[in-house]
Amino acid sequence: MIHFFYENTSEIIEENIKPWIEKIIITEEKRLGEINYIFCDDEYLLKINQDYLQHDYYTDIITFDSVRGKTISGEIFVSLQRIKDNASLISKNYEEETRRVIAHGILHLCGYKDKTDEQQKEMRAKEDFYLNIF
Template structure:
């Protein structure tokens, strides 16, 4: 058993191959990052209109985007970490992907839809695991991990 993955396909445009890609690349990323077996993640595949609503309501950006992640484990300064429970499954959070935006970006970057979908899934999961790209150094670390995982899976540019 790997991750517990809930895929919600609101656009109903993806076939079984795309669903399997999502599952496989989530599990590969989790394995490489040492995520405990049985940890949970939710993926919602939606359209530009819905992701724009979410982006506006939660990030104050009134425009569609490609991927949004909502981590359930974010540690603030005043929170207390639980120690000694290192082998427990985690509830990682939610990744929301705009399928139309992924298709647009695949064309824009001149690679396959599968490569773009894989990139967005890895990017979203790395955010759930605490990675970010707000500074140049953070971006180098996160993007190197993305390239490594995508290459290992066979989704290089």
């Protein structure tokens, strides 16, 4: 089950995006467990970053993995404020950039990493693939 929660933001993500998220999981040959998206502002996510990861910087997403085998579960924190700022900086559409970040979190739960250049290229290619089937 996919749940959307909101902290410190008035923006709402359309519920009709959930079947697309499920399609990503199925296409990656995984099963849907419990996924909680927590949409928030920069300060809320900064606090999560500081408290749990000991990082003192803003980010657009933090994914906490509770995956068991092929069953995808976890908590995905997303700063809508950071996405809006980043979309503006790179001249991208806010809605598409939001979908990219949503897919990014699911891809992390599916086992994709993004620490090296090679991993980043693979992650970006997967994001682009799933954006094209939205």
